[in-house]
Amino acid sequence: EGRQEQGYDVVVVGGGPGGSTLAALVAMRGHRVLILEKETFPRYQIGESLLPSTIHGVCRMTGVAEKLAAAGFTPKKGGTFRWGANSEPWTFSFSVSPKIAGATSHAYQVERSKFDNILLEHAVEKGAEVRFRVSVTDVIEDGERVTGVRYTDADGTEHEVRATYVVDASGNGSRLHKRVGGTREYSQFFRSLALFGYFEGGKRLPAPNSGNILSVAFESGWFWYIPLTPDLTSVGAVVRRENADKIQGDPERALMALIDECPLIKEYLSDATRVTEGQYGQLRVRKDYSYHQTTFWRPGLVLIGDAACFVDPVFSSGVHLATYSALLAARSISSSLAGIVSEEAAFTEFEARYRREYGVFYEFLMSFYDMHVDENSYFWSAKKVTRNQHTELESFVELVAGVSSSEFDLDGAESAALRMKSKSAEFVSAIDEMSADAEGNMTPLFRSSAVRQAMQEGAQVQSRAFLGEDLGPDVPMFPGGLITSDDGMLWQPGPA
Ligand code: FAD
Structure with a gap:
């Protein structure tokens, strides 16, 4: 009972x-x-x-x-991709400008x-x-x-x-x-299966990118290669549903065959041994639909x-x-x-x-897979708008990570708050600029206003966490919607 x-x-x-x-x-x-x-x-x-x-x-x-x-x-400064038409790996960093190297321009593996x-x-x-x-x-x-x-x-x-x-x-x-x-x-679009395990002694990307995630597209799908510690690497093959037979049968043999299909990952693992004991000892399969x-x-x-x-x-x-x-x-x-x-x-x-944030990633990822076959990608759009010498993806990240890096180069809370507000304004107008081409047509990534709004919200959460009350009153994200309290912990009625 x-x-x-x-x-x-x-x-x-x-x-x-x-x-x-x-x-x-x-x-x-x-x-x-x-x-x-x-x-x-x-x-x-x-x-x-x-x-x-x-x-x-x-x-x-x-x-x-x-x-x-x-x-x-492991500090993660960004990502390195062998993806799309470019046969060379390209890198983005959360803070593409080494001059800024802000305190928040990294995540972790x-x-x-x-x-x-x-x-x-x-x-x-x-x-x-x-x-x-x-x-x-x-x-x-x-x-x-x-x-x-x-x-x-x-x-x-x-x-x-x-x-x-x-x-x-x-x-x-x-x-x-x-x-x-x-x-x-x-x-209907994202239906893959992942087969993954752990290796000791895998190679590292050259500094300062040694903590980056390395993502490598190949014939059957793509690999992740994540440096968890100096010695330990998480390695996973994500295969499209139509290639599901490639991860059937003996998982060890299946993973090794997939690694053989992907020269860059094979090269990175050439001196490595697979971990066979403890929590990392088994090979695992996950549906990632x-x-x-x-x-x-x-x-x-x-x-x-x-x-x-x-x-x-x-x-x-x-x-x-x-x-x-x-x-x-x-x-x-x-x-x-x-x-x-x-x-x-x-x-x-x-x-x-929540739905809007999910939608942003969904759309972002659709474009990313679109880029695989279409040169007219969002990276290209970003490069066009920022008019800099970096790769397309660096240009993109510089734009979207602007709020989360340079403003943390602080010299006092009050000036930081002011700088944050001007940075936010800059960011919003940069997104507006980026979302339309010279004729005023929306570019694919920003066709939905949800994407633009959520990028702004993402910036706001981070600013609010850092500056708390100094950020000033919030504005509703949706007409007639709620706003957040100064400390970010509650909703409040929006302005009447
Ligand atoms: P979980 O982390 O799944 O936690 C759920 C908890 O609930 C577990 O501890 C479980 O034991 C417990 N639980 C389950 N059922 C019950 C029950 N009935 N009663 C009590 N407790 C229960 N995300 C990233 O951010 N970065 C990545 O690189 C990344 N790579 C991924 C690769 C693959 C192949 C896949 C499939 C996913 C990846 N993800 C990645 C996604 C990530 O794993 C999840 O989004 C994340 O773990 C979700 O967190 P959560 O708190 O919702 O749930």
Whole structure:
């Protein structure tokens, strides 16, 4: 017979980056939060290459950024690609100008077992409670509303726990996502399979790019090559669905055959040995089909991270989307619990912003794969607008990373705030300029205004995390929508 217990304000299902970020943010507002996690931490996970927005935006808001900085992860200054018509690898850096080399122009390559554990311990330090080896099996409903969850502990005992809000952060294998309503829709475009493992002694890109992700397109798909430590490299082959037979059968033989198809990766691994023990000892296969749930919330239940949606991993957006959606949902929960805005308004805002950010990456990635066959790419557009001597992609990154790098070259909070505002204005007008050609026609990447708006929002999250109240009042992202509080933790009604 199941045992029942007292309720929480929030029960979070899953202690990955989405779940622990949300738990930390809501606990920081003084609410009672319980995380239910199926595994014991640290545990293995894929998704090792991160973006600056996670490290210097959301993780700064929860306060975990310093712990990450002290953890010794490989700094990632950008990406190196052998992709498209160019037979030579090309590189972008988050701060393409070496003169600036801003303090936030990098992310990390992380061993997810360590990274996720730091985030989860931080959530506990902020006041969240966590239970390991408990598997959530279903939600509890009271009419329209979700009012808690059922879970099974390690002994097989069933429990129920009540909460004002249940957050499904249980990843792509979520058992709860259907309970929000709607369906999980799979993309027709992004349907690949990944086969991956770990190597010791792999080569490194020359400095200063030795911490970069290396992505290499080849006949059957593309490889990632991620330097996790000076000695350890994560290597994965992503093959299109029509090549699925190439990863069938003996995984060792399949991976080696794919490496043989790809001369650059073969060369980088020529002195390396595959790790065969511990958490990195096995070869793994994952479907990386892109999908999104057609609705992200219902009263009492909200989906974040991979439970809600996933997009092709080539631009390392997974952890960014998980932590960003955690921030948006945390604002909705905290504002709703505080009675500042209605639940309906708070979660409508969450869903609109989350969908837009997802849409940006989806569209961005479509263009990226388009570029594979079409020279008229967004990189080319970026180069045209910035009129510099860098590669197309560097031009693009210089533009989109402008707000996240040069303004952190600080000389005092007040002037920094002013500089941020002028930088934001510069950034917005640069995007406007970039989105139209000389005849005023929209270029492919920016055809959707959602893409432009979300790029601006991304810049805002990072600025707000860094400058807090100095940034000045927010403006609604959607007509009639909500704005964020000065500290970024809550929604507020927009100007009447
Ligand atoms: P997860 O990290 O999946 O965490 C979910 C947690 O919930 C887990 O700890 C799990 O044990 C727990 N859980 C599950 N079910 C239950 C249950 N019933 N009860 C209790 N707990 C439960 N992202 C990047 O940012 N960079 C990359 O380079 C990258 N590469 C990728 C490569 C591939 C091939 C794939 C498939 C994905 C990649 N991703 C990458 C995406 C990344 O893995 C995910 O987006 C990210 O881990 C999502 O975080 P999350 O918090 O939503 O979920």
